[in-house]
Amino acid sequence: MNHLPYLQGFSVKNNEWFVEDVSLSSVAEQFGTPCYVYSHHALTQAFMAYEAACLRPDGSRRARVHFAMKSNSNLAILDVFAKLGAGFDLVSGGELERVIAAGANPHLCVFSGVGKSIAEITRALEVGVKCFNVESIPELDRINYVAQHLNRIAPISLRVNPDVDAKTHPYISTGLKDNKFGVAYESVLSTYEAAKTMTHCKIIGIDCHIGSQILDIQPFLDALDRILLLIAELSKRSIHIEHLDLGGGLGIDYEGEVTPDITEFANTLLNHIEHKGFGYLDVIFEPGRSLVGNAGVLMTAVEYLKPTSSKNFCIVDAAMNDLMRPAMYEAFHAIVPVKNKLLPTHNYDVVGPVCESGDWLGKNRDLAIESGDLLLILSAGAYGSAMSSHYNTRPKVPEVMVKGHQTFLIRERETPQHLFALERRLPEHLD
Numbered sequence: 313m314n315h316l317p318y319l320q321g322f323s324v325k326n327n328e329w330f331v332e333d334v335s336l337s338s339v340a341e342q343f344g345t346p347c348y349v350y351s352h353h354a355l356t357q358a359f360m361a362y363e364a365a366c367l368r369p370d371g372s373r374r375a376r377v378h379f380a381m382k383s384n385s386n387l388a389i390l391d392v393f394a395k396l397g398a399g400f401d402l403v404s405g406g407e408l409e410r411v412i413a414a415g416a417n418p419h420l421c422v423f424s425g426v427g428k429s430i431a432e433i434t435r436a437l438e439v440g441v442k443c444f445n446v447e448s449i450p451e452l453d454r455i456n457y458v459a460q461h462l463n464r465i466a467p468i469s470l471r472v473n474p475d476v477d478a479k480t481h482p483y484i485s486t487g488l489k490d491n492k493f494g495v496a497y498e499s500v501l502s503t504y505e506a507a508k509t510m511t512h513c514k515i516i517g518i519d520c521h522i523g524s525q526i527l528d529i530q531p532f533l534d535a536l537d538r539i540l541l542l543i544a545e546l547s548k549r550s551i552h553i554e555h556l557d558l559g560g561g562l563g564i565d566y567e568g569e570v571t572p573d574i575t576e577f578a579n580t581l582l583n584h585i586e587h588k589g590f591g592y593l594d595v596i597f598e599p600g601r602s603l604v605g606n607a608g609v610l611m612t613a614v615e616y617l618k619p620t621s622s623k624n625f626c627i628v629d630a631a632m633n634d635l636m637r638p639a640m641y642e643a644f645h646a647i648v649p650v651k652n653k654l655l656p657t658h659n660y661d662v663v664g665p666v667c668e669s670g671d672w673l674g675k676n677r678d679l680a681i682e683s684g685d686l687l688l689i690l691s692a693g694a695y696g697s698a699m700s701s702h703y704n705t706r707p708k709v710p711e712v713m714v715k716g717h718q719t720f721l722i723r724e725r726e727t728p729q730h731l732f733a734l735e736r737r738l739p740e741h742l743d
């Protein structure tokens with residue numbers, strides 16, 4: 313059986329899939345396949361679900377969402393969230409340029425990542441990011457050095473590795489002792505002491521991020537308790553923390569996972585902070601997947617149906633370079649035909665044209681299809697287009713956003729010429 317995740321913005325009307333008021337087949341006619349399609353409504357609803365917990369009844373703010381833009385960094389997506397009042401969590405100089413290009417306020421950006429270069433730190437200080445989320449003493453030294461050089465004060469937070477098991481896929485778990493991420497829990501106090509001595513760093517926060525696609529609130533509460541202990545201890549040492557950044561990681565429904573309701577999840581954490589006497593802290597959430605994952609689909613067309621002695625293959629025009637998650641994590645994405653047809657159902661492995669056996673998008677799917685039909689690969693809004701590559705010289709696919717009955721092309725389809733435009737042949741006469 314094909315599990316269908318709960319989707320906002322996408323629905324079936326008269327045996328045919330729609331995104332808001334627009335049929336997916338008309339999107340395919342206009343923009344071709346493969347193609348990513350997002351629902352403006354779904355993006356907004358997911359954001360507002362966080363916001364419902366972040367705002368007090370009197371309108372004052374107890375927390376702010378900083379969208380983890382690595383999950384989907386298209387300018388139009390950033391623009392939607394910026395207009396709703398989001399901040400951003402970014403992990404590279406490239407993402408910093410994107411967020412500025414999208415018109416967002418750099419003062420609402422936190423800069424995460426284990427390997428910030430001198431150039432990235434320089435640019436972030438020049439535009440004035442809200443905070444550097446720092447992961448080591450050498451990185452603190454470097455930030456201090458660059459800030460001194462520019463005659464600025466760098467606002468910093470330390471990313472704590474709380475050593476809790478988020479019980480998610482090993483590749484996307486980040487809060488365990490042996491991960492490369494964060495400052496080891498037992499070294500956090502001494503690292504803050506070191507930061508305090510740095511002339512051009514100002515300690516303003518503390519942060520953590522324990523992993524991704526986490527389905528249970530308990531690991532978040534465990535991490536939170538361990539961090540509140542640190543904040544209390546730091547305060548005794550006259551190190552005053554203003555903001556607490558809880559990272560992202562809330563999971564979504566891909567194949568029937570039961571996920572915490574977003575508002576309830578955020579409220580539980582915020583209430584816990586208040587009950588423990590830390591209500592004075594500004595709290596930051598850094599969700600990625602839970603804001604965009606189920607707001608987007610990858611639409612693809614069936615090229616060939618290929619029965620073999622052991623298996624039926626459904627060969628489509630999208631591939632692992634367009635959506636890496638199945639090949640990389642063996643991730644499940646529900647796959648549905650855009651139009652329900654009265655055809656016999658067969659069991660297929662849905663695969664792409666790339667020359668790798670790992671190039672599959674879904675295995676053992678019962679589908680009633682024929683060649684030429686359109687399929688939707690659901691839950692593809694997060695870590696879909698953002699992780700796509702040009703492998704096999706496959707141009708990146710267009711991205712489309714739908715709002716009501718309006719359709720916007722938010723990324724054009726690339727041509728092969730785009731892909732080798734920066735390459736150069738060797739000179740004619742070369743000995």
Ligand SMILES: *Cc1c(COP(=O)(O)O)cnc(C)c1O
Pocket residue numbers: 380382383401424425521523524525559560561562598599600601602694
């Ligand atoms: C990836 C990442 C996030 C977002 O994770 P999701 O699982 O997509 O919510 C947030 N913060 C940091 C530091 C990250 O690296």
